[in-house]
Amino acid sequence: MRVLITGGAGFLGSHVASYFADNGHEVTVFDQNPVDGNFKTIIGDLTKATDVAAAVKGNDTVVHIGAIGDVYLAGEQPALASAVNVVGSANIAEAALEQGCRVVYASTWEVYGEPEYQPMDEKHPTNPDHPYNITKLAGERILMAASELRGLPVVALRLGTAFGSGLRPNSVFRIFIDRAKAGEPITVQGGGTQGRQFTHARDISRAFLMAAESGISGGVYNTTAPEVTSIKELAELVVSRFPTELTFGPARAGDVPAASVSAVKIEEELGWKAEVPFEEGLDELIATLE
Amino acid sequence: MRVLITGGAGFLGSHVASYFADNGHEVTVFDQNPVDGNFKTIIGDLTKATDVAAAVKGNDTVVHIGAIGDVYLAGEQPALASAVNVVGSANIAEAALEQGCRVVYASTWEVYGEPEYQPMDEKHPTNPDHPYNITKLAGERILMAASELRGLPVVALRLGTAFGSGLRPNSVFRIFIDRAKAGEPITVQGGGTQGRQFTHARDISRAFLMAAESGISGGVYNTTAPEVTSIKELAELVVSRFPTELTFGPARAGDVPAASVSAVKIEEELGWKAEVPFEEGLDELIATLE
Numbered sequence: 116m117r118v119l120i121t122g123g124a125g126f127l128g129s130h131v132a133s134y135f136a137d138n139g140h141e142v143t144v145f146d147q148n149p150v151d152g153n154f155k156t157i158i159g160d161l162t163k164a165t166d167v168a169a170a171v172k173g174n175d176t177v178v179h180i181g182a183i184g185d186v187y188l189a190g191e192q193p194a195l196a197s198a199v200n201v202v203g204s205a206n207i208a209e210a211a212l213e214q215g216c217r218v219v220y221a222s223t224w225e226v227y228g229e230p231e232y233q234p235m236d237e238k239h240p241t242n243p244d245h246p247y248n249i250t251k252l253a254g255e256r257i258l259m260a261a262s263e264l265r266g267l268p269v270v271a272l273r274l275g276t277a278f279g280s281g282l283r284p285n286s287v288f289r290i291f292i293d294r295a296k297a298g299e300p301i302t303v304q305g306g307g308t309q310g311r312q313f314t315h316a317r318d319i320s321r322a323f324l325m326a327a328e329s330g331i332s333g334g335v336y337n338t339t340a341p342e343v344t345s346i347k348e349l350a351e352l353v354v355s356r357f358p359t360e361l362t363f364g365p366a367r368a369g370d371v372p373a374a375s376v377s378a379v380k381i382e383e384e385l386g387w388k389a390e391v392p393f394e395e396g397l398d399e400l401i402a403t404l405e
Numbered sequence: 406m407r408v409l410i411t412g413g414a415g416f417l418g419s420h421v422a423s424y425f426a427d428n429g430h431e432v433t434v435f436d437q438n439p440v441d442g443n444f445k446t447i448i449g450d451l452t453k454a455t456d457v458a459a460a461v462k463g464n465d466t467v468v469h470i471g472a473i474g475d476v477y478l479a480g481e482q483p484a485l486a487s488a489v490n491v492v493g494s495a496n497i498a499e500a501a502l503e504q505g506c507r508v509v510y511a512s513t514w515e516v517y518g519e520p521e522y523q524p525m526d527e528k529h530p531t532n533p534d535h536p537y538n539i540t541k542l543a544g545e546r547i548l549m550a551a552s553e554l555r556g557l558p559v560v561a562l563r564l565g566t567a568f569g570s571g572l573r574p575n576s577v578f579r580i581f582i583d584r585a586k587a588g589e590p591i592t593v594q595g596g597g598t599q600g601r602q603f604t605h606a607r608d609i610s611r612a613f614l615m616a617a618e619s620g621i622s623g624g625v626y627n628t629t630a631p632e633v634t635s636i637k638e639l640a641e642l643v644v645s646r647f648p649t650e651l652t653f654g655p656a657r658a659g660d661v662p663a664a665s666v667s668a669v670k671i672e673e674e675l676g677w678k679a680e681v682p683f684e685e686g687l688d689e690l691i692a693t694l695e
Contacts, residue, residue, distance in 0.1 A: 193495040193547050194492050194496050197487070197491040198492050201491045201492070202492065240530035240531070241531065243546060244553060245550055250491070253487070257487060260534055260535055264480065
């Protein structure tokens with residue numbers, strides 16, 4: 116397929132771009148930043164309809180990952196997150212309708228908010244409470260409305276917290292590893308009992324390809340690894356590899372409470388399940404930081 | 406109070422502006438269009454943070470009604486609806502935080518989507534499915550997040566379908582009345598059994614003032630009249646006043662199914678309930694079109 120990967124210069128996008136290319140697809144990256152790699156790259160702004168339309172032209176699939184994906188930046192600049200994550204998704208929908216493209220959207224498990232039952236399946240109510248997950252859900256819904264009302268083929272993947280090589284320096288993984296390697300103390304915020312279904316970027320990339328190749332339209336799928344790892348456990352795993360002091364601090368605004376998410380639907384309907392064990396992914400990440 | 410009313414040149418905004426002024430408050434209108442009346446008016450664009458900040462300055466309250474409120478326009482231009490309704494609300498939140506303002510937001514009962522139980526109270530899951538209600542909910546959530554995470558005083562009113570003088574020519578009221586008066590047939594879309602809790606602009610204006618004067622922060626309130634009137638009943642009421650032929654056509658995309666909404670919470674917590682009987686409001690509207 117000829118696939119445009121928005122945000123393809125970012126952490127997750129670059130994994131997905133490589134995965135599609137490795138599987139024989141013709142990849143174009145759309146990003147605000149230049150990308151390292153062998154991909155055709157279009158530099159542009161998701162909030163500009165003309166940039167998006169020009170980038171989508173000539174493709175048959177759009178994997179829409181481009182977003183303000185840094186939760187702290189989204190919290191500081193909600194208008195920017197709204198523009199990129201909502202207006203940007205609306206621009207993608209229009210361009211894809213115009214070109215007859217299929218869209219696979221990178222949504223997030225964080226759309227659910229406070230759990231009403233667990234594990235949370237796709238029918239769980241959505242109560243996002245932070246500019247990041249609010250705008251990611253609105254982007255998902257704008258695309259789903261284009262699917263339902265105007266026939267755009269769309270699949271949305273509500274991703275677990277992604278990890279792998281190339282993570283941002285302000286991710287909890289990088290903060291813990293970088294500090295521990297430097298012999299500095301690691302601070303776990305808010306007690307660290309909040310669990311995360313950390314999902315490896317390679318597993319997520321495979322889910323995007325399966326969704327892109329499926330004939331499904333209008334589907335929303337939790338795309339999470341089954342293992343739940345608390346932040347405290349992550350810290351302990353890092354400290355077991357790079358011994359240093361472990362301390363505990365207050366919770367940060369925007370931190371999402373513990374919750375477990377069911378990925379039964381995507382296994383049943385797309386045949387996807389996570390394959391990378393958490394500790395293996397962690398060691399692989401650490402190896403890339405040597 | 407010194408109150409900025411966004412969208413104050415529109416149908417609902419102009420009712421609210423007059424109501425606040427009649428109750429002794431110092432009203433400034435912020436709109437893309439000039440407003441008829443005696444209000445100080447600032448012409449500007451909600452999507453431009455500098456326009457919004459300049460307009461909010463000097464006020465202690467913002468009543469944020471400005472939006473792409475025309476559901477059909479929002480359906481045709483989701484990116485525009487996303488920009489005005491979501492980015493615009495984020496800009497209002499930032500400016501209000503900067504100025505120490507209270508915000509009262511015009512949300513909509515349409516955020517609920519398909520009913521899971523009825524009457525729907527504020528705890529009912531939100532499943533908006535059209536660019537209009539998707540972006541209105543995202544704007545509400547962006548403001549609520551500014552309340553919860555950053556202390557902005559916000560009340561959101563999930564309004565019933567508003568009616569009163571000055572309705573847009575493409576509203577169902579105006580279409581029915583204008584056609585019937587001209588002796589043309591009235592067409593009811595989708596069988597016409599979908600019920601609406603039409604809520605008079607004067608009642609809604611009073612709710613905005615009560616919310617603005619309350620000390621409540623972070624509250625979301627259904628603001629709906631109790632009477633449920635189907636589109637078919639509305640058509641029959643119009644035909645009883647201006648006899649003409651009544652026919653039935655297919656449903657339109659984006660039309661929201663019948664649902665009843667509970668306004669118990671706003672009565673208990675703010676002391677508001679609708680006072681204008683539907684037929685009285687309808688006759689008043691007809692009188693303004695003579």
